[in-house]
Amino acid sequence: MFRVENLKFSYGKKEILKGIDFEINSSDIISILGPNGCGKTTLLKILLGFLKPSSGEVYFKNRPIKNIKTKEFFQKVAYIPQIHDAAFGYLVKDVVLMGRMPYKSLFSNYNNEDKKIALDALEILGIEHLQDEIYTTLSGGQRQLILIARAIAQQASVFIMDEPVNGLDFGNQYKLLNKIKELSKRNLTFIKTSHHPDHVFFASKEAIFLNEGRILEKGEPNKIIREENIEKVYNLKSKIANLYDRKICIAI
Amino acid sequence: MKIILTLFVILILLSLFSLTLGQYDLSIKQIIDFLFYKLGFGEVANSQLIQNIIVEIRFPRIIASILIGASLAISGVAFQSMFRNPLVSPGILGVLSGASFGAALGMIIFKKFILIQASSFIFGIIAVSIALFISMFNKQNQVILLILGGVVSSAFFSSLLSITKYMADPYNQLPAIVYWLMGSLALIDKGTIYIVTIPILLGIFLMIFLSKYLNILSLGDEEARSLGINVKLVRFTIIITATFISAFTVVLAGMIGWVGLVIPHIARLLFGSNNILIVPVTALLGAIYLLIIDNISRMLFSVEIPIGILTSLIGIPFFAYALKNVKKGWA
Numbered sequence: 136m137f138r139v140e141n142l143k144f145s146y147g148k149k150e151i152l153k154g155i156d157f158e159i160n161s162s163d164i165i166s167i168l169g170p171n172g173c174g175k176t177t178l179l180k181i182l183l184g185f186l187k188p189s190s191g192e193v194y195f196k197n198r199p200i201k202n203i204k205t206k207e208f209f210q211k212v213a214y215i216p217q218i219h220d221a222a223f224g225y226l227v228k229d230v231v232l233m234g235r236m237p238y239k240s241l242f243s244n245y246n247n248e249d250k251k252i253a254l255d256a257l258e259i260l261g262i263e264h265l266q267d268e269i270y271t272t273l274s275g276g277q278r279q280l281i282l283i284a285r286a287i288a289q290q291a292s293v294f295i296m297d298e299p300v301n302g303l304d305f306g307n308q309y310k311l312l313n314k315i316k317e318l319s320k321r322n323l324t325f326i327k328t329s330h331h332p333d334h335v336f337f338a339s340k341e342a343i344f345l346n347e348g349r350i351l352e353k354g355e356p357n358k359i360i361r362e363e364n365i366e367k368v369y370n371l372k373s374k375i376a377n378l379y380d381r382k383i384c385i386a387i
Numbered sequence: 388m389k390i391i392l393t394l395f396v397i398l399i400l401l402s403l404f405s406l407t408l409g410q411y412d413l414s415i416k417q418i419i420d421f422l423f424y425k426l427g428f429g430e431v432a433n434s435q436l437i438q439n440i441i442v443e444i445r446f447p448r449i450i451a452s453i454l455i456g457a458s459l460a461i462s463g464v465a466f467q468s469m470f471r472n473p474l475v476s477p478g479i480l481g482v483l484s485g486a487s488f489g490a491a492l493g494m495i496i497f498k499k500f501i502l503i504q505a506s507s508f509i510f511g512i513i514a515v516s517i518a519l520f521i522s523m524f525n526k527q528n529q530v531i532l533l534i535l536g537g538v539v540s541s542a543f544f545s546s547l548l549s550i551t552k553y554m555a556d557p558y559n560q561l562p563a564i565v566y567w568l569m570g571s572l573a574l575i576d577k578g579t580i581y582i583v584t585i586p587i588l589l590g591i592f593l594m595i596f597l598s599k600y601l602n603i604l605s606l607g608d609e610e611a612r613s614l615g616i617n618v619k620l621v622r623f624t625i626i627i628t629a630t631f632i633s634a635f636t637v638v639l640a641g642m643i644g645w646v647g648l649v650i651p652h653i654a655r656l657l658f659g660s661n662n663i664l665i666v667p668v669t670a671l672l673g674a675i676y677l678l679i680i681d682n683i684s685r686m687l688f689s690v691e692i693p694i695g696i697l698t699s700l701i702g703i704p705f706f707a708y709a710l711k712n713v714k715k716g717w718a
Contacts, residue, residue: 223468
């Protein structure tokens with residue numbers, strides 16, 4: 136699906152990514168882990184085409200993304216930003232309807248079919264009762280679900296999320312991860328950044344450990360999230376244990 | 388759709404009613420009779436006099452109010468969404484300051500009204516070009532630089548305007564400049580109106596077509612791009628469109644403030660934030676608002692009050708009232 140070759144990126148003189156290669160093919164949840172400033176968000180932005188790499192190439196379905204038209208690309212790839220405050224209080228159904236934009240031209244407007252698709256997306260997330268609410272008045276957890284519904288209305292197969300659970304409470308964090316797990320069974324791929332090893336154990340088939348602009352290790356979370364890697368990357372002593380058939384990571 | 392149609396009917400009825408207002412009393416019946424007479428039915432007494440009043444004076448003025456009100460309001464709503472800031476007005480990129488300076492300069496150098504208008508228009512465009520030029524200094528933060536560029540450009544042309552006022556002949560030119568800056572529809576001439584009607588209408592309709600992009604632009608550049616739109620192209624088109632139609636308003640009637648800030652708020656207060664609805668609604672509300680204000684400015688006192696003063700005086704309390712709704716997230 137996504138293939139990245141020798142990716143480098145600098146902000147001014149500061150080199151953020153120093154040569155990254157990987158390939159993502161499974162339709163599941165892929166988490167990118169790493170300390171603040173290691174280039175996680177930069178990498179996502181390059182995958183999305185928001186930033187141009189200083190060298191290297193990103194391929195989507197074997198085509199360089201710079202050669203794919205914006206509209207076409209975003210019919211297949213959706214970006215789910217961190218929860219945010221919109222400047223204006225749009226209705227939830229209007230926010231979800233925006234996901235139909237990649238299918239519209241200057242002279243075509245949203246039609247009944249688009250409205251149906253948007254409503255279906257809200258139903259998939261189980262939040263159709265929110266459709267007439269004002270987006271800005273809702274809680275962070277609800278807003279994140281709405282943004283996911285928008286991506287589903289976009290009918291994309293790859294969802295790119297920047298720290299999706301950021302700013303959510305303990306309960307909502309795991310509810311959201313469960314939702315993502317559930318959705319990933321519909322043949323959808325989620326590429327997300329994560330700050331928390333436990334979240335990666337909980338809901339990822341694959342993880343990429345990023346450190347100082349390079350890939351430290353890539354593979355199954357159970358295999359690559361190890362005490363020595365945590366120490367190397369976060370400079371923190373930790374203990375990884377098994378509990379209820381799942382690994383957990385605690386700082387010590 | 389129903390809302391838009393209702394407002395449109397209100398605007399038409401209000402325009403007909405406005406034709407009756409003025410020094411010379413005309414009833415609605417006389418006006419309708421005159422319209423039929425023009426279409427070739429029936430007879431009307433004093434037809435030449437009524438022709439003069441309606442066709443030469445009142446009708447152009449009503450058209451001007453409608454066009455100016457709609458232009459300023461629609462530019463305001465577009466800029467507010469695009470800059471993700473509900474406090475932005477059409478003048479943010481300097482078009483009004485530039486056009487005012489252009490007009491003032493024109494009054495000193497030229498005698499001909501058409502040249503003054505041309506100068507006003509051209510400097511309005513130049514002022515926005517300066518803001519756009521400054522925004523290109525830094526590729527990362529273009530929106531912030533665009534706003535700062537607008538501030539710089541506005542300040543620059545305000546200073547130039549002050550110099551022009553200082554240099555102007557204090558007995559004839561200075562009062563003319565000052566009155567122009569207060570905004571007035573009294574100087575509207577039929578010829579100019581008919582020239583600018585088509586471009587202004589084109590601009591308004593283009594903006595209505597762009598309204599669905601405005602929702603998405605208001606989410607920020609990256610999110611807008613991730614929904615498949617060409618952010619730079621859309622933003623540039625909106626800026627150019629808003630600049631042209633705002634510059635035309637200065638050409639026609641000088642500085643008319645607050646319409647572009649207040650009317651979008653009223654529209655959102657009444658009908659929600661969705662730009663697909665709000666953009667055409669704002670245009671109609673702006674037209675209705677300015678038409679009412681112009682009627683007041685003509686009728687309230689025996690001497691006409693500059694309309695720019697009234698739009699502020701009446702608009703500000705409205706705006707203060709709208710601020711009560713901040714808690715609803717500018718709903």
